[in-house]
Structure formats: C-alpha cells, structure tokens
Amino acid sequence: MKGKDAKGEKARTHLSREDVLDAAARLVKRDGPRSLTMRGLAAELDTAVTSIYWHVGNRESLLDALVERTLADLGEIRPVGRTPARRVVSVARTLRRRLLDRPHLVAMVHERGLTERMFLPAQRSLVHEVHEAGLRGARAADAVRAVQVLVVGHVLVERNRERAPAQRPGEDELWTATTAERDAALARALAAPLDPEALFTTSVTALVTGLLGPGN
Amino acid sequence: MKGKDAKGEKARTHLSREDVLDAAARLVKRDGPRSLTMRGLAAELDTAVTSIYWHVGNRESLLDALVERTLADLGEIRPVGRTPARRVVSVARTLRRRLLDRPHLVAMVHERGLTERMFLPAQRSLVHEVHEAGLRGARAADAVRAVQVLVVGHVLVERNRERAPAQRPGEDELWTATTAERDAALARALAAPLDPEALFTTSVTALVTGLLGPGN
DNA sequence: ACCTGAACACCGTTCAAGT
DNA sequence: ACCTGAACACCGTTCAAGT
Helix, strand or coil: CCCCCCCCCCCCCCHHHHHHHHHHHHHHHHHCCHHHHHHHHHHHHCCCCHHHHHHCCCCCHHHHHHHHHHHHHHHCCCCCCCCCHHHHHHHHHHHHHHHHHHHHHHHHHHHCCCCCHHCHHHHHHHHHHHHCCCCHHHHHHHHHHHHHHHHHHHHHHHHHCCCCCCCCCCCCCCCCCCCCCCCCHHHHHHHHHCHHHHHHHHHHHHHHHHHHCCCC | CCCCCCCCCCCCCCCCCCHHHHHHHHHHHHHHHCCCCHHHHHHCCCCCCCHHHHCCCCCHHHHHHHHHHHHHCCCCCCCCCHHHHHHHHHHHHHHHHHHHCCCHHHHHHHHCHHHHCCHHHHHHHHHHHHHHHCHHHHHHHHHHHHHHHHHHHHHHHHHHHHHCCCCCHHHHHHHHCCCCCCCCHHHHHHHCCCHHHHHHHHHHHHHHHHHHHCCC
C-alpha cells in the first residue's frame, strides 16, 4: 500500500505541507474538526503520525492553517440590484451561501475570533452601498456591522439546526390556536418546520429596511 | 483531605447526582466544557472517577444534564415599554442579558440543537406582542423567529469576540478615509472597537422597525 | 446502593535515531 | 531535509470486586 493512499491517489515521493492540509481540509469538511485526529490523518496519508508534526508543527497549527486557507478562499462579492437596499440584501444572501458551503470551517474561523476578517471582502461592498444609500459616519459603520452579525448569526444557527435532534417537546405540541392568541394560522406557522432561507430573507430585508429607511 | 473538597465545603457522607452536577456546572461556567475532564471533576469532588459514572452515566449525559438545567433556569420574560415595538425590543434585550450571563452553557444548548427550546419562555411574550402590533399568521411567526435568531446570533458572535486575539491585520490599518468612500468619520467608526451592546440595540431596533413597520 | 482501583483503547506530543 | 517507532502523559470508559 506504500505510495498509494486509501483514496487511490497518485504516488508521492515526499509528503508536503500542502498534502497534509489538503487531506485535513477534506476530512474536516466531511466530519468536522472534532473527528480529525493526528493518527487518523496519518493513516489517510499513509505515513507515520510524527511526519505530520514535521510539516505542520502540531494539531492546533494545522487547524489554524486551514482557517487561513478558508479566509483566503472567500473572495470579493459583487452586489446586484437596482437600489442600495436590494444590493445590500444581495451581498448578504451571497455571503450566506458561501458560508453555508463550508459550515465546519466557518465555525472554526468563528471560534478563533476571526469573524471580522472573514467579512472583509463583503465589508467593502457593504460600506459602498450604505454610503450610496445616504448613511454617513458611525451610522454607516453600524449598518454594515449589523448586517454582518445578522448573516453570521443565521449561518451559525442554521448549521446547528440541521443536525438538531427532534425537539422535545416539539413545537407542534406547544402551539395550539388557544395558546397562540387564538390565531389558528399563527399556531400552524409556529408548529411548522422552519424554512431557514425564507426566514433569512425576511430578516435581512426587514433589517435593511429599518437601517436605511426614512425613519433614520 | 477526605470529606472536604478543595473549596473547603461541608463534608459529605454520600456523593449525590446533584453534587456532581453542581461541581460540573461551576467548572463549566468558569473554564468552559472543553476543560471539564472526568478525572478533574473527580478530584474536585474528592472521589474516584468511577463514582461519577455511577451517578451520571458518562460525560455526554453529564453535559446533557447541565443543558437541561440551563433550560429550566431561563424563566419568563416580562415585556416593558409603551408600544409593541418597544416591548419586543425590551424582551430581546433582557434575553440577551440572560444568555450572556452563561455563555458556555448557551453554546452547549446551541450545539445540541435546542436553541428553539431555550427561547420558549421569550417566545410566548414575543408572540403576544407581534400579534398586538397587528401581525397575523405566518407573518407573525416569521417576526418572532427573526427576533430569536438575531438575539442568539449576537450572543454567539459577542461571546467569541470577547476572547478573540488581536485581529491581523487590524481594522484600524484597513480603513482610511480614501478606502471608506472618502468619509473620515466612517473610517474612524470602522477602525474603532465594536460596542456590542450598542450594535445590538441598533440591530434589534432596525429589525423590529422593518418587521412591524408600515411597509409590511 | 454506592464506591473503588486496575485495565483498556484511545489521544496529542516529544525525542533520539535513522536515511 | 525528511521520516520513523518508542515512549510519555493524558483522555473516557468498562468491569470485577469490594462494602
């Protein structure tokens, strides 16, 4: 089996740092960082555990390197739409999509307190659009940041909702017309499973309306 | 040392399940769940590791029990304010305060996908208020959930910002008047450290305005 | 019913030794 | 410069044995 790993990839003369990062990224994307063990990674690479240490130092540095890669991967975002408000919403939606593509890695970026840096590409676009909408100074900065936190908040919540066990007691048992202000449609809506994409659109649209709206 | 633990608490004849949970909750609140080890907990309780297993099964069940406790601890929330919008904002702020009080435990609730359940006490109040504001059916349910996700999103982001290392490159180096739409005040605001409480208030107010506002 | 120590299968990491 | 196996100090967990 020497020279060929479990995935049947090309033979390798030397193990490189890139090889280690590639394999680690693949495993993390599939099963999350928690189940990435140095021994398991070594097996995947068909090498000795200690070789990995030569290339990446230790487990924490390895994960840090993956986070750096993720940050580098998140490129610019081009706003689309006819009004600044629509363009802000479009940036938020694009960003959400990209983050949901790599939920584990986003969580790792978040854990390392680098959420702000992750948003830099989007931030430039958002700054431009809120300025375009007439916001200035601290008010513009607040608007940009409010959108950022909304996006990352939704992504974090959504990611964990996916793998949530059945809720006990289920929301369907909790809300009946009598407990929900005698509003049968409301009770039904509260009992129904949540549609994350729709909720996100509702939230970000309402937020942007509030931030850019005439009241401000 | 038998019969008196490291904190000098009262002697114990029998170790109880409650004793285990109390000690575990204290340690988790201080250092987070990651640094809670069964052996460390046993030392804290001045008992054998294996005794703990008799009372709580295993580490995962122990953490589950702490999460259950946290959920039970989050009580009702009384809305205050003269308009429905203000009362919704007040519920959100109170909720945020309570969650920030136990950040590690909230994160654990979240990891277990029980965020929805955590919100139940607040949900009743929110449902009442948005109904009061004239929202009905699915639209009311969306509004309630949008506020929920905003709150938990902010708490999660805020918690991790606290222990964030210095950002590289710092936002102060990134934003100058020329890059920030030639708006010196905006550049300064973007470079300044974020005030989480202020940003939260701005966000939730804008969101509620957008959700309850005349446009809808 | 409750507690114990020994033992097992894992972990990340270090290090001296190889080529 | 790169790789190796042995060894160390940790984990969570099981289990037979004690009282």
